[in-house]
Each structure stands twice: as structure tokens, then as C-alpha cells.
Amino acid sequence: MKALAARRHDRRAPIVLLLLALLLTGGLYAAFAPSASAAAPTSASADDIAKGKQLFQANCSTCHGPSAAGTASGPSLIGVGAAAVDFQVGTGRMPAVMDGPQVEAKPVQFSQEQINQLAAYVASLGPGPAIPTAEEVDPAKGDPATGMALFRTNCAMCHNAVGAGGALSRGKFAPNLWETSPTHLFEAMLTGPQSMPVFNNANLTPDEKRDIIAFINEQGGAAPGGLDLGAIGPVSEGLWAWVVGLGLLIGAAVWIGAKSS
Amino acid sequence: MSTTAAPTRTERLAAGTADYLDQRTGLGAAVKTFARKIFPDHWSFLLGEIALYSFITLIISGIFLTMFFVPSMTETVYHGPWASLNGVQMSEAFSSTLRLSFEVRGGLLMRQIHHWAALIFMASIVTHMFRIFFTGAFRKPRELNWLVGFTLLILGLLAGFSGYSLPDDVLSGNGLRIADGVALAVPIIGTYASYLLFGGQFPGQDLIPRLFTVHILVVPGLILALIGLHLFFVVLHKHTQYPGSGRSNKNVVGYPLFPIYVAKAGGYFFLVFGVIALMGATMSINPVWSYGPFDPSPVSAGAQPDWYMLFLEGALRLMPGQAEIVIGGFTLSLNIIVPAMIVPGVLFTALAIYPFLEAWVTGDKREHHLLDRPRNRPFRTGFGVSLLVAFLILVLAGSNDLIATHFHLSINDITWAFRVLIFVGPWFAFWVTKRICLGLQRKDRELVLHGHETGRIVRFASGEYIEVHKPLDAHERWIRVQHDAIRPLEIEPAEDSRGVRRKGYRIDRMRQRISTVFYEDRVEPVTPAELAAAHSHGEHDSLAAADAHAEVTAGVGAGVVSDGRDHLSADARDH
Amino acid sequence: MSTHDNGHEAGHDVVVHDGDALPARFENPGFEKHHPRMGDLDEHANKKSERIVVALFTISILGTLFFLIAYFVWPPGTTPVEMRRSNLALGLGLAFALLGIGTAAIHWAKALMNDHEKSEERHEQRSDDDTRAGAIEVLKDGAADSAIGRRGVLKGAMITALALFPLPIVLALIGNIGEDWNIGQLKHTMWKKGTRLTTDPVGRPVKASDVTIGSVWHIIPEGLDKEPHPLDEKAKAVVLLLRLDPRDIKREQGVGWSYDGILAFSKICTHVGCPVALYEQQTHHLLCPCHQSTFDVADGAKVIFGPAKRPLPQLPITVDDEGYLVAQSDFHQPVGPSFWERLK
Missing domain, CATH: 1.10.760.10 (Cytochrome c-like domain)
Known part of the structure; x- marks a missing residue:
């Protein structure tokens, strides 16, 4: 400790510290720069x-x-x-x-x-959107409540309220999002594949995109009420009410009406 | 119970209570009259009970929910365990729904029970109604009770729609928005109708409290009162029964209320509640937290109402937009009026007036307590099935986007297919059902005339092979021959003997025409003479051989009488 | 009421003597013979049924106990998994408590209670002629006592009074139930000259340069949250902003209403008012998820499929000094569903 303390008083210390700081910044930049990630090397060789x-x-x-x-x-x-x-x-x-x-x-x-x-x-x-970094798409860093508000306004009309997917015109459809990776979700918003419109970073900021990813990340898992019946809304609920509910009850009625052996 | 034994403590207590009550209410007479009242036993008679019991389930779970639900559109900010809505601005209605679902123990269960019970309530009303329809239980003296039941169906729709909209979520909010669009489309007063509903512009601040009053007071009060009337009529008329040995229009055969039906119907209440509780325990329903609090801007794919309103959604989807017209500067939205008012109007009116229509064309003034077998009334059965098919097509049209995604079809093609089907489907269903009914009746005749196939093959000395047929016993036969085949109405001629045109001929003529449509095609039940003829025909052989021979002619025999004049069945002429 | 266990068994065959002697119709053969159940004949089977009933009631008791325990052991918690566990445990407890009672009672009725059918007479609903005559007599007596038949003015006054008295309630209700009854509000939105277009729901102003081709923006007017009733205003004012390649634009609803290929349309469907929001950027089609009305935004938002008749109204837009998109004016026609006096 003494030695360290002594060296701190060294005249060369600021230079060493500066070098260290530069190294750290460079390293961090390498790790977190927008176009730099494991998936896409920064300086594509x-x-x-x-x-x-x-x-x-x-x-x-x-x-x-x-x-x-x-x-x-x-x-x-x-x-x-x-x-x-x-x-x-x-x-x-x-x-x-x-x-x-x-x-x-x-x-x-x-x-x-x-x-x-x-x-x-x-x-x-030609210049175009780069692959997002792991941090940019990390669901843990997003706020699902903001994400839900944005998802409802910008995405739910095609992809359904919880991302279970929905129909477009003439046989096209918006797919289910539950199995899509965070990176691909981000890229889809950024680039607008096929029928999907583009949501550039002015429309939905990168943070907002991450919030949306955080929201989608919570969907498709356990539903508080039990089986989610496909999460497609009242039509499947109605079908189950008829088939399972009324089916069981009519079965019971037949049992009641039948003569005991 | 022996008269000599000293009464036990319980018996003394019961006797004392009964005495107390009887002295003040005359209860004894009522007990004597009703305790051993007879109800016939059949599974299909329990469909209405499902409706009654799911309604009781609705009341029980509904009272629980009112303790925690706040019917207010005042804005608040939610803080609670549901992360994706934490800190979000929403109405008190929505936030209290979240609270009662996530923080009240058993609250989610009660909410799910309430919603499943509502779906089952409507489903059982419809099945019960069509049981009544297909078996002709609406005939005199029960026409008024049919109307009571019909009104209950409409009230059920109202109860469902008003309750579905209470949580103030995006999905039901868009449903209300559609209701607003439909109200606006009403000619002349539409705009005012919309303001009346919402207390000003959509969505306003009044709707949820108003819906709450409608949902928990007005509609259930009316439903309760009408259920009382409905059941009063059932007791007054005594229950209908299916035809069978010993059962007639003059009696009712079955088991006494006490103890059999106390146990069976009482037990069935617990089964209905239990099955609904099982659904509430295991299957998620209306997860409003997935849809989010109401906001007029978002909408989600799969925007549909509960199943009983889906036919309206389907009708709206099918109608092409060209129908909207402007007359003298006023807009007439036929693209909404036709699917949202005229189509349900026609469907429901047809259902409501059918008993009166049938009584009128049949010219029948008798009381009917024996049910029809659906096959014996081909027109009515066909008509009922065509109504159901029309309803089903509209329901499917209302789900066209889900059909498109699940079966990888184009939503536009599906819509076009349903636009055609809604005209063709019901007619086709009517025709097919009627043919099936007539076919089943012919099969009945066949069976009565020739007996069961036994599968036993006998070879005669001549080398002829025949299958032995076993004649029906009297009970089996009675089921198949007890009904009347109703014939088209015959009316007095237009002019009397002096050549004077009589009054009311035109109406009679119309009545006769409709009657012909109803009853022109029919199969007459076998008469004793026909059965005797079928047997004696083979007398020179053995009885079994006669059956075998008749088998050959049966293909052409037992024909449909189609001309309305010749009442002799083809089969009888054959012999 | 009579039991009929020993109801006679009708003969199997129609006795063929002579065609003329046969009845026109078959006759009701009378009740079928009562078939005894296993339990009626076998004491063991009877006892077994009783044990089943007891077991079913026991299941119910256990179900109730399970519910009571689950109530305390598994609170709903804070995660979906905990919520589901609580719901499942409580629900299964309740379901078994109910199903146990139900099946026990029904099995009891079917297996142990007397299963001999009984018959009860029916009577015509109609009262007999004497009763009817008596009823008419009673009514006549009452009418005579009141002397209503002779007093025309009194009758008229009574009917008028009864007919009028609900009016105060109806008037007060109708007068207030529509609040201000100002239906003119349907024809205007809060957009006016210079109102900035901001993103929904955040409220960020939008720079024209940020709106790239193929993108879609959900827009609310600036200052929406300061309105007294934001949702009422939002329900009319929401807008969809899109940018097309100017070469793709075939037609617009007004000259100079767009800015550099950026178009703004009302989001409220002209059919029944759902938010039309499914934008397919390749075809430039807007689809309504409620009833599938499809609009071609490249062609003045004209309807190309579905139940809507009119195009979505276009909002005339331009940019302000700072490059932000602003409205030129309000919509030039009422937004949303058609109504009777829309064009007046």
C-alpha cells in the first residue's frame, strides 16, 4: 500500500492514469459501440x-x-x-x-x-442500420410498462395485444412474437421487413424499442388465470365455453336423465 | 314411521316449526300440492336448468365482485404487482379490476367464474331455446312462455354486453366505440342516441357508472322477475313430455319433486357451479391486463366481442360499404343499418313469432303437451337448422381474421365466401335437413312394417335365401306411429253455393299457400291396416319371407306424399 | 296420481282378422314394465351405492378444506406464476367442494331413491264456462259500483292525468342524460392552424426530416393532455402519419395538404369508428382490424375493400420554422362514423 501511495505522488502518475483511462474508454467503446457487438464485428474485415x-x-x-x-x-x-x-x-x-x-x-x-x-x-x-448491441436489446434493462403503452399504440393492431399475431389483408399476416429473439425484434422495428412499416429511432427511440422488447419478453409465459387458450381473445374463449363447459354440463345432464342400472 | 313410537326431539321441533308457519301462511296446502308434483325425466329438460343455475352462479360471483369493483371513469395511476401496468394512468374501473384480480384472494377466481358463467348462461339459453323449438314445446298453451324466454334471451345479451364493457379496457372500449358507430347510424335521431348513451361525446365520463347500474340492477332485476314468471308458467302448464308408452296429452309421467327432483335438480346446481368453478380455476378468460386501459387510439388484432355478440360483428364485416347513401344531404348508412339492425331484427323476429306463425298456418287450436320428434316436423326442423346455420355463418364471419391466420387463408377470400354463403347456406341447410327428416321417417315406417333385421339368414328348400326380421314390440312401435302427419290446410271455396264471393278468402288463400309450403312433403305414420297388409302379404309364405319380400319393394314404397291431395301413402298402394 | 309398475303389457302383434275391423290408428300400449335396478334386488349393490354417495360427500368436504388451507398458504403473490397457483388451488378446492355435493345428490337419487315413475293428470288451462261467466259477472258488478260507464268527463280526466304524470320524469331524464346535447362537437376536432403533430402516447413533436419513407407514426395533437377531457378529444383527433415516395402518390384529398410525401389521415374508421391502424407499407394499404375496411393511402385513402364507404379524412399539414410538422387547419370534414346530419 505504501508503495502504491508513493507512486501516486510520482510525477508520471497523471500520464499513466490518462493512458489507463484511454484504454478503458477504448475497451468500453469496443464493447458497447452501436455497431460493435459479438454478432457483427465493428471493423468488418x-x-x-x-x-x-x-x-x-x-x-x-x-x-x-x-x-x-x-x-x-x-x-x-x-x-x-x-x-x-x-x-x-x-x-x-x-x-x-x-x-x-x-x-x-x-x-x-x-x-x-x-x-x-x-x-x-x-x-x-451503403450506409444503413447496424445490428444492435446486446445491451440495446436487453429486456432486463427495459421498462415493460412503457413498453406496453408503446406496443399498444404501434404494434398491437397487427400483432395482437400480447404479440400472439394477427391477420393482414389478402393472406398476409403479422407473426407471433413470443419466440422471436430480442435482437431480431429490434431489427424488425428498425428496418420494417415486408408489410411492416419502419419505426426509425426518431419514431421509437432505441430505449423505447428496448422497453417494447421488455414487454414482449413477459408475454407468452404463465397466464395468471390458467391456460391462455391461445391468447387470441373472446373467440377462443367462446369456443371453449361451448365445447368444454357446455359439453361437460350436457354430459352430466345425460347422466342424470339416464336410468340407473 | 310408526304411530305408536314417541316423536323424537327433531320431529317435535319440525312439527312445531311447521305448525307455526302453517298457522301464519297456510303453507300446508302449498306443500300438499307441490311437494309431490311430477316432472318427466329427460336430459334435454335440464338445458334450461343450466341457464338458471349459471344465473345463480352469476349472482353469487357478481355480488363478490361488486364489493371490490369501482365503477368510475376518474383517472388514477396504478401501482401494484402487475409490472407492465405499473405507474400507468387508467380509470378507477380498470385499476380496481386489476386490484380485485391480483390482490384480492380468490378475486381472480370469482372474476373468471363470473365471466365463464356468463358465456355458459348465454350458451345454455340458446340450446334450451332450440330444444323447445325443435320439439314444438312452444305450442299452445306455452306461446306466452316462449315470449318470456325470448325476452330473457335479449336481456341476457344486454347483461352480457354491459358487463363485458365494465372493466374499461381497450378491447371492450372498441366494442363500445362500435356500439357508438351503430347508434350514430340510426336515421334522424342517431346522433342524439349516441349522446344519450355516452352522456355527450364518446367516450365521455358517464358511461361506466351508467353501465354499472344497468348491469347490476336494471337487467338482473328484470331477468329475475322474468325467470320467476317463466318458472310459474312451467308449474302452471306442467312440464311437457316426450311421446312414449303410457304418455299422453292428458297426463304427465315422471318422478315427484320431493325427493327425486330436489336431489337431481339440486345436485345439478352444484354440478353447474362446480364445472364453472373448474373452468375458472384452469382457463384464463378476458385477461384485461393484456389489453390495457381504454384509450381511443390503440386497437389490437383479434378485436372481437364475446361469442353471443359475434354474429353482429360478422354481419358488420360482411356488408359491403357501397350501401351508404346520401339523400337530400342527409347520410343514410345502410352499410351499418342493414347488418347491425335489420339482420338481427329479422333473425330475432323470426324466432319470436314462429309459434304464432305455425299455429296460424296449421289452424290448430288444441293444447299440446306431448313433444314432437324433430323428424316428424320436417319444415320446422329445417327452418330451425337454417336459422342456426345463418347464425353460425355470421359467427364465423366475425372470426374471419382468426380463420385467416389459423388456416393460412386470405381474409378477403374468406369474406367473399361468407358473403355468398350467408345467402346460400341457410337454404341449403333447410333443404338438407328436411330431406334427412323425411328419410328418417321413412326409415321409421320401414322398421314398423318389417321389423328389425336380425342378421339370421335362412335358406328354404327352394334354394331361396331370406333374412329373418323380428317384428317391433308394441312399445317400440308406438314411438314411431303415435304422431299426426299434419296436412296442408283446406279452406272453403272462394264463392259460396250462390256464387257470392266470401269475405276473408284472400287471407285464407295465403294461409293455405304457406300451409302447403309447411306440410306439402310428409310421410304418414303406419296405420294398423298397413301393418296388417304388410304381414298378410307374405301369408302364403312364412312371416319371415313376407318381411324379406317387403324389403325389396320398400325402396319404391313408403314414398313421400307430395301432391297434397292424395293421402294414401305410396307404400299402402303398393300392396 | 298413480303408480303403474304393473301396467299391462300390450300384445306384440296386431291380430289380423279383417281389414275393415282394424282401428284407423294404433293405440297407446300403456306403460312399460318397471325394470328393477341392481340395488333393488341385491342388498350388496345397494350398500355399495350408499358407500359411493358417502365417498362423494367426503370429496366435497375435502375440497372445502383444501380451499380453506390454500387461501392461507398460497396468496396471489406478485408474479404470474404465483397468481396462477393461487387461482388454481382455490378454484380446484371450490370445484371439488361443489362437484362432490352435486354428484353425491344425483347418485343418491338415481341409485337409492324410489325409481317408480308416477303419473299425474293434466287439465285444460281454460277455465270452465261457469267460472268464466262468474268472472264476467264480478267485473260487471265492479264497473257498476264505480259507475265509470256513466261518467265520461271523469274517465277522460283520469286517463289524461295518468298519461301525463310520467312526463316530468321523462323530461328531466332526457334533458340531462345527453349532458349538453351539443352534437355540433362531432364536426370539429382540436386540430387548428399551427398545432404541432406529436407522437402518441409520449407527445414528442415530429420533425419532417425524421419521417422516413415506409414509416408510420401514430400522432396526437400537441397540448392534448391539457384539454379538460383528453380522451374525448383524442377519440376524434388521432392521426396516422406516413411517408410515401412522392412518385407513388396517385391522388390527395386536397392540393398541398401533404408535405414532401408525408401524409396525415384521421385514424378513426369512417365505418363504425375503430382505430384504423394496420399499415402495410409495401402496398400502401391501411386495414381496420375490427371489420377489415381497407384504405389505399396512395389514392386519397379511398376504400378498396370492406364495409366502410368514405375515405379517411386527410389532415392538411406543413412544417413550421423549426422544421416540425404542424396542421394547416382542422379536418375539412367530420371524422369517424357517418351520422345523419354529417353533411349539414
């Missing part, structure tokens, strides 16, 4: 971009064009950003299987590393 380009050429260029500028069968990806790629490929929606009113989630075709490479390539084509 040229190697990643090159590998991503190869993957793109092999799997995506048929629809999106060899330079990702879009064709009749797929939109341009210039400026959609890494977030859009991570969402579309990470939920299995891309590569798309055609037919049907909308492209649906299915088993993911690529490893997370490959997805990151693809994302790096697409991000290199």
Missing part, C-alpha cells in the same frame, strides 16, 4: 466482406442482382444495412421460398458467422 460477397453471389444474387441493386424479383439491398440482413437471414426468411402471400420464417440456412459476413458485405454497399 475485408476478409469478411469478401466472404460475404461470395455467399451473396451464390445464394442471393438471383433475385437481388449480382451487385445487390435489385431485380424484378427482389429489391435493392444498397443501404438496407446489416440489421436488415441479420433479421431476414437470421430468422430464415431469406433466402426466400417463393409462392404465398408473404415470405415466412423457417429454419435458418446459414451459421451466425456466415450471416455476419453477408451482413458485412451488404453494409459495405
Whole structure:
């Protein structure tokens, strides 16, 4: 302790401290910067971009064009950003299987590393939203009450009050959100995939997005009243009242009316 | 009880109480009259009891809820265990609903019991009503009681809708908003009707307290009074019974009120309450905390009312918008008036007046205490099924978005399909049901004439194979031959013998036409003569052979009489 | 009332003598023979039924006890799991308490009580002629006693008085039940020239530059929370703000009502007033989740499907000096569902 105290009086101490502080800041920045996360390396290396380009050429260029500028069968990806790629490929929606009113989630075709490479390539084509950091999407850091208020106004009309999903026009639908990862929820809000509108950071700030994620995170689990019956509202309740409730009661009535043997 | 034994303490106490009461009320006469009153036994007679008992369940759980519910639209801020609403501004109504669900022990159970009981109440009213309908229990002298029951159905709808809206959540709030839109659509006075309901503009500050009074005082009071009248009529008329051996229009056969029905009906109350409690324990219903407090801006996918209002929602969804028109600067929203007023108006009016319509076209003034088997009244059964099918199509149309998501269909295609089905479906259902009824009656005739197939094959010396048929015993037969096949009305000619046109001929003619629609297609029950003929036909062979032979002709025989003049059944002519 | 256990058994066959002698219809064969239950014949079976009834009552008692214990042991707590446990335990206790009594009573009635059917006579509802005549006589006597038939003025006065007396109550009720009865309020909202568009529910003003193509914003007017009745105003004033590529806009409801591809429409459906909020950004269609009216925002919010007739009213907007979006004026037509005097 003495030695430490002595060194504090050293004339070089401020410089050492400054260096330490710089190191810490840099480290923290590396860890928490918006475009920096485990999922997407900050400085996407040229190697990643090159590998991503190869993957793109092999799997995506048929629809999106060899330079990702879009064709009749797929939109341009210039400026959609890494977030859009991570969402579309990470939920299995891309590569798309055609037919049907909308492209649906299915088993993911690529490893997370490959997805990151693809994302790096697409991000290199033009500026666009980056993949959020783990902290930005951490449900524990959001406020579910604010999230619920925002969800009700901005999301519930399509996705249902608790995110169980709902119908859109002509066979399209808004999917159930209970199994969607926080990162993908964030990215969907930010990039507005398919029918979904875009909710940029001015409309819903990153904190508000995290609040919404915190709210969704609480849904789909235990319902206080028992079985949630699909959480789709009064229609399923009515069906259960008829089938189970009235079914049991009519069964009992038949028992009462039957002659005892 | 032996007369010599000295009365026990309990017996003395009972005798003393009875004496006290009888001296002041004359109770003895009532006990003597009613204690051993006979009620017939059948499961379908218990459907109305489900309604009664779920209503009692509603009252019990409802009283519990009123102790904790605050019917006020005053804004407050919620602080409580439900995290996603903590610190949120809401009405007292909504916040007290949360409190009674999460903090009052057993409160959630009572709330869920109350809501499940409401759904069961309406469901049992409808099934009870259609039991009455299909068996013709509404016929004289019970037409008035049919109307009482019908009014109870309407009051049940009102009770349900007013209660559903009380928690002041987004889902029911949008239901009220739709109610407001419907009120506004009423020609001339619509705007005032909306102001009357909401105490000014939607949503206002008055609605929840007003609904509360309607829900816990006005409507249940009326329902209780009418249930009293309904049951009074049941006692007065004595219960109907199904046809059967020994049962006639002049008697009622069954078990005495005390002790059998005290035990059976009393026990059934506990079963109904118990099943509803089981539902309340295990199945979540109307989780208002998922919908959030009312705010006119949000709405959630799957925005639907409880099942009994769903047909209105469906009708609104099906109606194309082009119907809204402007006449002389005034807006007439036929796109709302037709589905929200005319469609339910037609459905309910048809239901309410049917007993009177049927009595009129049948020209029947007799009392009926024996029920019809639905197959023996093909028109009525078909009509009832077509009403149910229309109702069901509207219910499904009201759920079209859920059908779309669950079956991966286009909501627009579903809507179009239902737009067609609502016209085609009921007619088709009517036609199919009527054919099925006539087919079942022909099967009855077949059975009466030729007996049961025994599966025993006999070979004659001639090499002929026949299956032995076992004739029906008298009780089995009676069920199938006891009814009257009602024939179309015959009326006096337009002109009397002197060629003078008589008054009222036109109305009679119309009546006859409707009567023909009702009763033109029919199958007559087997008469003793026909049965004898069927048997004697095979007399030169064995009886069994006669049956086998008749089997062959049965395909063409036992035909439907369709011309309205020829009352001889085809089968009889065959022989 | 009579029991009929020994009701005669009718013959099996119609005796065929001669076609003419047969009755026109079959006759009621009378009551079927009573079939005794197992318990009626076997003392053991009878005892067994009794034990079942006792067991069922015991289940009920146990259910009640379980409820009482659960009430104290498992309070609703603070998490959904604890709430569900409390509800389940109390509910099962209550259900078994009730179902036990119900099944016990019914089993008792079915297995142990006398199951011989009894028959009771019915009588016509109509009173007999003498009674009817008597009733008419009584009424006539009463009418004569009151002499109402002779006193026309009195009769008229009574009927008028009875007919009029509810009026005060009806008047007072009708007069007040609609509060101010000011139906003109339906035609205006709180939007006026210069009112800023702010986000719902937070109330942040919106910069035009922040509204990107493909996005949708749920908007309330600035100062909504300062209104005396915010929900009443909100129910009329909520707006949906969207930005389209200007090349995609086919038509607008008014010249210069949009700003750089940014359009604002009333969120209240012109059908029955649900909030229309499902925006499909690829097709520019707005769908109402209540009754599926579909509006094409690129084409002046015209109805392309469903039960609504009129387009959603457009709110004319522009930007202020600081670049925030503001209203140019109120809506140019009443928002929400149609009503009779909407166009007057």
C-alpha cells in the first residue's frame, strides 16, 4: 500500500492514469459501440466482406442482382444495412421460398458467422442500420410498462395485444412474437421487413424499442388465470365455453336423465 | 314411521316449526300440492336448468365482485404487482379490476367464474331455446312462455354486453366505440342516441357508472322477475313430455319433486357451479391486463366481442360499404343499418313469432303437451337448422381474421365466401335437413312394417335365401306411429253455393299457400291396416319371407306424399 | 296420481282378422314394465351405492378444506406464476367442494331413491264456462259500483292525468342524460392552424426530416393532455402519419395538404369508428382490424375493400420554422362514423 501511495505522488502518475483511462474508454467503446457487438464485428474485415460477397453471389444474387441493386424479383439491398440482413437471414426468411402471400420464417440456412459476413458485405454497399448491441436489446434493462403503452399504440393492431399475431389483408399476416429473439425484434422495428412499416429511432427511440422488447419478453409465459387458450381473445374463449363447459354440463345432464342400472 | 313410537326431539321441533308457519301462511296446502308434483325425466329438460343455475352462479360471483369493483371513469395511476401496468394512468374501473384480480384472494377466481358463467348462461339459453323449438314445446298453451324466454334471451345479451364493457379496457372500449358507430347510424335521431348513451361525446365520463347500474340492477332485476314468471308458467302448464308408452296429452309421467327432483335438480346446481368453478380455476378468460386501459387510439388484432355478440360483428364485416347513401344531404348508412339492425331484427323476429306463425298456418287450436320428434316436423326442423346455420355463418364471419391466420387463408377470400354463403347456406341447410327428416321417417315406417333385421339368414328348400326380421314390440312401435302427419290446410271455396264471393278468402288463400309450403312433403305414420297388409302379404309364405319380400319393394314404397291431395301413402298402394 | 309398475303389457302383434275391423290408428300400449335396478334386488349393490354417495360427500368436504388451507398458504403473490397457483388451488378446492355435493345428490337419487315413475293428470288451462261467466259477472258488478260507464268527463280526466304524470320524469331524464346535447362537437376536432403533430402516447413533436419513407407514426395533437377531457378529444383527433415516395402518390384529398410525401389521415374508421391502424407499407394499404375496411393511402385513402364507404379524412399539414410538422387547419370534414346530419 505504501508503495502504491508513493507512486501516486510520482510525477508520471497523471500520464499513466490518462493512458489507463484511454484504454478503458477504448475497451468500453469496443464493447458497447452501436455497431460493435459479438454478432457483427465493428471493423468488418475485408476478409469478411469478401466472404460475404461470395455467399451473396451464390445464394442471393438471383433475385437481388449480382451487385445487390435489385431485380424484378427482389429489391435493392444498397443501404438496407446489416440489421436488415441479420433479421431476414437470421430468422430464415431469406433466402426466400417463393409462392404465398408473404415470405415466412423457417429454419435458418446459414451459421451466425456466415450471416455476419453477408451482413458485412451488404453494409459495405451503403450506409444503413447496424445490428444492435446486446445491451440495446436487453429486456432486463427495459421498462415493460412503457413498453406496453408503446406496443399498444404501434404494434398491437397487427400483432395482437400480447404479440400472439394477427391477420393482414389478402393472406398476409403479422407473426407471433413470443419466440422471436430480442435482437431480431429490434431489427424488425428498425428496418420494417415486408408489410411492416419502419419505426426509425426518431419514431421509437432505441430505449423505447428496448422497453417494447421488455414487454414482449413477459408475454407468452404463465397466464395468471390458467391456460391462455391461445391468447387470441373472446373467440377462443367462446369456443371453449361451448365445447368444454357446455359439453361437460350436457354430459352430466345425460347422466342424470339416464336410468340407473 | 310408526304411530305408536314417541316423536323424537327433531320431529317435535319440525312439527312445531311447521305448525307455526302453517298457522301464519297456510303453507300446508302449498306443500300438499307441490311437494309431490311430477316432472318427466329427460336430459334435454335440464338445458334450461343450466341457464338458471349459471344465473345463480352469476349472482353469487357478481355480488363478490361488486364489493371490490369501482365503477368510475376518474383517472388514477396504478401501482401494484402487475409490472407492465405499473405507474400507468387508467380509470378507477380498470385499476380496481386489476386490484380485485391480483390482490384480492380468490378475486381472480370469482372474476373468471363470473365471466365463464356468463358465456355458459348465454350458451345454455340458446340450446334450451332450440330444444323447445325443435320439439314444438312452444305450442299452445306455452306461446306466452316462449315470449318470456325470448325476452330473457335479449336481456341476457344486454347483461352480457354491459358487463363485458365494465372493466374499461381497450378491447371492450372498441366494442363500445362500435356500439357508438351503430347508434350514430340510426336515421334522424342517431346522433342524439349516441349522446344519450355516452352522456355527450364518446367516450365521455358517464358511461361506466351508467353501465354499472344497468348491469347490476336494471337487467338482473328484470331477468329475475322474468325467470320467476317463466318458472310459474312451467308449474302452471306442467312440464311437457316426450311421446312414449303410457304418455299422453292428458297426463304427465315422471318422478315427484320431493325427493327425486330436489336431489337431481339440486345436485345439478352444484354440478353447474362446480364445472364453472373448474373452468375458472384452469382457463384464463378476458385477461384485461393484456389489453390495457381504454384509450381511443390503440386497437389490437383479434378485436372481437364475446361469442353471443359475434354474429353482429360478422354481419358488420360482411356488408359491403357501397350501401351508404346520401339523400337530400342527409347520410343514410345502410352499410351499418342493414347488418347491425335489420339482420338481427329479422333473425330475432323470426324466432319470436314462429309459434304464432305455425299455429296460424296449421289452424290448430288444441293444447299440446306431448313433444314432437324433430323428424316428424320436417319444415320446422329445417327452418330451425337454417336459422342456426345463418347464425353460425355470421359467427364465423366475425372470426374471419382468426380463420385467416389459423388456416393460412386470405381474409378477403374468406369474406367473399361468407358473403355468398350467408345467402346460400341457410337454404341449403333447410333443404338438407328436411330431406334427412323425411328419410328418417321413412326409415321409421320401414322398421314398423318389417321389423328389425336380425342378421339370421335362412335358406328354404327352394334354394331361396331370406333374412329373418323380428317384428317391433308394441312399445317400440308406438314411438314411431303415435304422431299426426299434419296436412296442408283446406279452406272453403272462394264463392259460396250462390256464387257470392266470401269475405276473408284472400287471407285464407295465403294461409293455405304457406300451409302447403309447411306440410306439402310428409310421410304418414303406419296405420294398423298397413301393418296388417304388410304381414298378410307374405301369408302364403312364412312371416319371415313376407318381411324379406317387403324389403325389396320398400325402396319404391313408403314414398313421400307430395301432391297434397292424395293421402294414401305410396307404400299402402303398393300392396 | 298413480303408480303403474304393473301396467299391462300390450300384445306384440296386431291380430289380423279383417281389414275393415282394424282401428284407423294404433293405440297407446300403456306403460312399460318397471325394470328393477341392481340395488333393488341385491342388498350388496345397494350398500355399495350408499358407500359411493358417502365417498362423494367426503370429496366435497375435502375440497372445502383444501380451499380453506390454500387461501392461507398460497396468496396471489406478485408474479404470474404465483397468481396462477393461487387461482388454481382455490378454484380446484371450490370445484371439488361443489362437484362432490352435486354428484353425491344425483347418485343418491338415481341409485337409492324410489325409481317408480308416477303419473299425474293434466287439465285444460281454460277455465270452465261457469267460472268464466262468474268472472264476467264480478267485473260487471265492479264497473257498476264505480259507475265509470256513466261518467265520461271523469274517465277522460283520469286517463289524461295518468298519461301525463310520467312526463316530468321523462323530461328531466332526457334533458340531462345527453349532458349538453351539443352534437355540433362531432364536426370539429382540436386540430387548428399551427398545432404541432406529436407522437402518441409520449407527445414528442415530429420533425419532417425524421419521417422516413415506409414509416408510420401514430400522432396526437400537441397540448392534448391539457384539454379538460383528453380522451374525448383524442377519440376524434388521432392521426396516422406516413411517408410515401412522392412518385407513388396517385391522388390527395386536397392540393398541398401533404408535405414532401408525408401524409396525415384521421385514424378513426369512417365505418363504425375503430382505430384504423394496420399499415402495410409495401402496398400502401391501411386495414381496420375490427371489420377489415381497407384504405389505399396512395389514392386519397379511398376504400378498396370492406364495409366502410368514405375515405379517411386527410389532415392538411406543413412544417413550421423549426422544421416540425404542424396542421394547416382542422379536418375539412367530420371524422369517424357517418351520422345523419354529417353533411349539414
